[in-house]
Amino acid sequence: MGVTVSMLASGSRGNCAFVASARTRILVDAGISCRETCKRMKSLGEDPQSLSAILITHEHSDHVYGLATLAKKLRIPVFMTGATHAAWARAMRTVNGERPQLDKLERFEAGYRFQVGDIEVKPFTIPHDAADPVGFTFRVEGAKVSVATDLGYLPANVRDHLRGSDILILESNHDVEMLRGGSYPWAVKQRVASNVGHLSNEKLADFFASDYDNSAVFVVLAHLSEQNNHPEIARREAEKALGHRGSLFQNQLLVAVQSEVLPPIRL
Numbered sequence: 001m002g003v004t005v006s007m008l009a010s011g012s013r014g015n016c017a018f019v020a021s022a023r024t025r026i027l028v029d030a031g032i033s034c035r036e037t038c039k040r041m042k043s044l045g046e047d048p049q050s051l052s053a054i055l056i057t058h059e060h061s062d063h064v065y066g067l068a069t070l071a072k073k074l075r076i077p078v079f080m081t082g083a084t085h086a087a088w089a090r091a092m093r094t095v096n097g098e099r100p101q102l103d104k105l106e107r108f109e110a111g112y113r114f115q116v117g118d119i120e121v122k123p124f125t126i127p128h129d130a131a132d133p134v135g136f137t138f139r140v141e142g143a144k145v146s147v148a149t150d151l152g153y154l155p156a157n158v159r160d161h162l163r164g165s166d167i168l169i170l171e172s173n174h175d176v177e178m179l180r181g182g183s184y185p186w187a188v189k190q191r192v193a194s195n196v197g198h199l200s201n202e203k204l205a206d207f208f209a210s211d212y213d214n215s216a217v218f219v220v221l222a223h224l225s226e227q228n229n230h231p232e233i234a235r236r237e238a239e240k241a242l243g244h245r246g247s248l249f250q251n252q253l254l255v256a257v258q259s260e261v262l263p264p265i266r267l
């Protein structure tokens with residue numbers, strides 16, 4: 001196998017993940033600026049010009065902030081669903097008054113596989129308050145990589161998609177008590193905690209303790225809230241839940257953060 005995964009940025013101020021085979025390199029989301037994306041890729045020894053495509057999970061700004069500039073600069077295909085594209089274009093017009101142009105737009109539908117180079121992509125629907133949000137599973141060089149962030153809970157269909165993952169990237173957004181006692185306005189707290197909001201440490205721990213198949217060599221906790229979580233709290237909750245299931249060789253636990261690149265995972 002020869003898969004590389006790195007989280008260039010993860011959290012409510014911008015998300016971008018890098019998934020690569022020996023010959024295909026993709027970004028999942030483009031939520032940090034074009035300049036920062038290129039800088040972080042270079043810090044991994046990767047040339048941004050070598051990217052094959054950008055895949056978008058949904059239109060929230062922490063997933064598309066750098067998209068227009070990055071797509072223009074790199075002139076590579078951008079994959080998103082039709083509804084996500086429409087919502088993104090609408091938001092761009094409202095904010096900038098400009099009609100956004102993607103030279104190479106490729107539309108996909110949740111539930112239908114497609115291929116980017118030698119990486120097979122399967123998008124699946126997730127419960128989140130966006131137009132048509134998706135998670136992804138990737139088949140790369142014989143390994144399965146799954147990405148599911150920005151989801152209020154883990155419904156059965158999502159759990160099914162995650163089975164058999166070698167690298168599992170899952171949201172561990174907030175600590176329920178920190179969110180409850182924190183400074184967010186009531187309506188925002190309600191939104192985050194809802195079934196179409198973000199996955200709490202507790203809900204993720206429930207999954208690990210009850211329904212997780214223990215398949216992953218690496219588990220990455222992602223999209224942590226800087227206000228309502230702490231990397232050590234997220235890690236402790238996940239470790240506790242995985243504790244009785246993990247072995248020495250499985251479930252190496254990593255925590256992705258906003259400000260730094262997560263050193264690459266290689267399988």
Ligand SMILES: [Zn+2]
Pocket residue numbers: 058060128130150
């Ligand atoms: Zn979102």
Ligand SMILES: [Zn+2]
Pocket residue numbers: 011012015060062063150223
């Ligand atoms: Zn997000």
